[in-house]
Amino acid sequence: MARKPGKKLPAKKGTRVRVDLRHNRNKPAPQKDWTREAREQGIDDVDTESGETVSAKGDLSRKRTVVVRNDADDPARFNGTVVTMRGLFADVDDGERVWSCTVRRIVRSRRIAERHAVIVGDKVRFEIVADEPGRETEGVIEEVMPRRSVLERVSGRRRHTIAANVDQVIITTSAAHPRPKTHLIDRYIVATLAGRMVPVVCMNKIDLDTDGRSAALLERYANLGYRTLQTSAVAGSGVDQLGDMLRGTSSVITGQSGVGKSSLLNTIQPGLQLPVGRISEETLHGRHTTTTARLIKLEIGAYVVDTPGIRSFDLAAVPLHEIEMYFDEFVELIPDCKFPDCTHVHEAKCAVKDGVERGLIHPDRYKSYVRLFTEPDRRS
Ligand SMILES: Nc1nc2c(ncn2[C@@H]2O[C@H](COP(=O)(O)OP(=O)(O)OP(=O)(O)O)[C@@H](O)[C@H]2O)c(=O)[nH]1
Ligand SMILES: [Mg+2]
Ligand SMILES: [Zn+2]
Missing domain, CATH: 1.10.40.50 (Probable gtpase engc; domain 3)
Structure with missing residues (x-):
């Protein structure tokens, strides 16, 4: 049953349909049209789990199975959150499991101006494809929902979006190794407010604050009315307070490499086992231990994006x-x-x-x- 573009297919909830691969590759739009059409018509009289497969006779090599599910009564099926990006693939959590998803080209093209079509924290709608019946292996992101907030930075002329849809930014700095940079904190605050989020200034490694200068610096931000926090991932101080600030909301934790972002999250939830860096002996700087942003669901009831450290001179994409x-x-x-x-x-x-x-x-x-x-x- 070679499908003609635009022709209606008897797509049902949980129905697996063989579609023409070549058609599908060359012309993505018709596939989108008929699945949407089926959804709009509310065809969903087949149980999701026992979906049937309509196989094309012969020529199987040119077909692939597309699982069509109606998500009207089960939004988790097609709605998910991007937890991490791996090259062109996005890992999407639908609440039950994580799907490795590709991004349909039209989605990428439409968002070309933003540079990052899909980023960590994005709410997406995706379809699930299977390489053979019953083997649903990956998804295709068909739509990225509008972002309620974004944390962006500029690097040269390029705009990078670090994370989307978070409520607060934990601007992390450390008392020593590396020393706090006020300019960087100020830039983070600007980027945070411009991206419609709430800043929290966190001074980590407070165990190394022998002269009290870092605590005094933090005081400056407290006096400006920002929420501030002193922590030590090593001594465990302030970690409960950080947990309290994270609980019930979604955050992104940012700051220079080596300030202890991943260490703090590991201390809040010891089983997390995020890789933690060693401070280089010669430079006393961190070495970018975290390499890609990742959205983590903490057991305390919090979402937090752990991010790789960035350098001091490339933040705030604000007019x-x-x-x-x-x-x-x-x-x-x-x-x-x-x-x-x-x-x-x-x-x-x-x-x-x-x-x-x-x-x-x-x-x-x-x-x-x-x-x-x-x-x-x-x-x-
Ligand atoms: N003294 C002290 N050392 C800490 C503290 N927190 C973290 N460290 C150390 O700082 C180093 C870097 O910690 P990470 O957690 O990898 O830092 P990060 O901010 O995640 O770094 P990137 O992933 O590279 O951005 C490690 O050697 C930690 O043991 C702290 O509160 N006190
Ligand atoms: Mg890290
Ligand atoms: Zn003036």
Whole structure:
């Protein structure tokens, strides 16, 4: 039964249908059309588990089995969350198991401007294919749902999306090895707020904070009204509090390589056994132990994306004129700038610069702003 494009097939819930491979490869649209058509018509009188197979006679090599399921009464079947990307494959969790999925080209092409068509945290709709009856091996992502939040960074002229659909960003830094970089924390905060998420500044390795400087730095962010946290994955301090912050929500944990992101998650849930790096003897820096972002479901009732560490100079894909609004302490002063389009960099009678002099704005925060505003690689 060679299928003509557009011709209706008696697709039913759980029915496996042999479709023409060549057709299927060359023209993805018709397959999508008829499965959707079947769903819209609500044809689902066959039990999912005992789905029947309609085999084409002969010429089997050019056919493959597509399992058509109606998801109207069981959304988990076709809806899933991307837990990790492996090259062109996405691992999609449908709540019951993880499917290795390819991404239909049209989905990739439509999102070409975003560079990453499918990313960790994405809610997707996918279809399940089987290489032979009863052997459902992989899926095809047909649709990526709108993202309610994204954490993005820029690298040169490229925009990278780190994770989607998370509520908060655990901006992790460490008291030593590596030392905290205020500029990086500030950039993370900007990227977090711009991506419609809530920042939490976490100072890990507090056991190494011998002079109290890191605790003081954290205080600065607490005074700005951000949630802050001191932790030690080694001593176990602050880990319960971190768990409390993660519970009941979805987060992404970010920060330089070696600050202890994976270590913290391992301490919250010892069975997790995420690979943890060794600090290199010579540089005292981490060496990118975590290589790909991964969405983890913690037993405490939390979703968290563990991410690879990134370097300091490539974060925040935010339009220049919007940066000021993500520096919360600037916002209330800005109405007093003389020029309505004041950029707070070179203008006279600038209330922000004045605020720095009056001690209302920390000089480091102002420096971070100016750097973000003037860096050439941001002007793309
Ligand atoms: N002293 C001390 N060392 C820690 C602490 N947390 C982690 N470490 C050490 O820091 C090193 C790096 O830890 P990881 O958990 O791999 O760091 P990461 O942030 O996940 O690094 P990437 O995956 O490369 O981004 C390891 O040697 C940990 O043992 C801490 O609280 N105190
Ligand atoms: Mg790691
Ligand atoms: Zn100004």
